Amino acid sequence: MSELTYFLIRVAYLAILWIFVLAAFSVIRSDMFGARVPEGQRNPKGAAAPKPPKQKKAGRRGTPTHVAVTQGSNSGITASLDRGPILIGRGSDAAIRLDDDYVSTRHARIASSGDAWFVEDLGSTNGTYIGSVRITQPTTITLGTQVRIGKTILELRK
Numbered sequence: 271m272s273e274l275t276y277f278l279i280r281v282a283y284l285a286i287l288w289i290f291v292l293a294a295f296s297v298i299r300s301d302m303f304g305a306r307v308p309e310g311q312r313n314p315k316g317a318a319a320p321k322p323p324k325q326k327k328a329g330r331r332g333t334p335t336h337v338a339v340t341q342g343s344n345s346g347i348t349a350s351l352d353r354g355p356i357l358i359g360r361g362s363d364a365a366i367r368l369d370d371d372y373v374s375t376r377h378a379r380i381a382s383s384g385d386a387w388f389v390e391d392l393g394s395t396n397g398t399y400i401g402s403v404r405i406t407q408p409t410t411i412t413l414g415t416q417v418r419i420g421k422t423i424l425e426l427r428k
């Protein structure tokens with residue numbers, strides 16, 4: 271092979287190596303600091319803050335009141351659903367903080383829309399599962415539905 275071919279192979283190898291290194295740094299940064307929010311989704315300066323969600327009537331049949339960790343190293347931890355969306359992860363800002371090697375800093379969120387409750391994966395590395403199915407979009411959950419995050423299982427309870 272010619273000297274030019276060797277040179278082009280070396281340049282291509284270095285380019286692929288640098289792409290891999292930069293991708294690794296990007297994954298580490300997003301795991302530590304969360305994903306970037308696009309400009310169009312941010313509130314512009316001077317815009318009114320979003321209205322707080324309406325309080326739901328307590329005591330309705332079949333309406334969950336809290337999220338409980340049922341299996342895993344953090345078994346027994348609960349979080350009330352009346353304070354809005356519940357963030358789940360390893361980060362200090364999480365309402366349910368899990369000490370699990372397979373959980374991202376900001377792993378998943380449980381939120382309501384009307385009378386329904388949804389679980390949403392926040393771009394975690396290892397995924398969020400309902401039963402044995404990995405979810406890729408906000409998915410409806412009901413009382414007793416088991417949500418698996420890493421080695422931890424959570425469910426909505428009354």
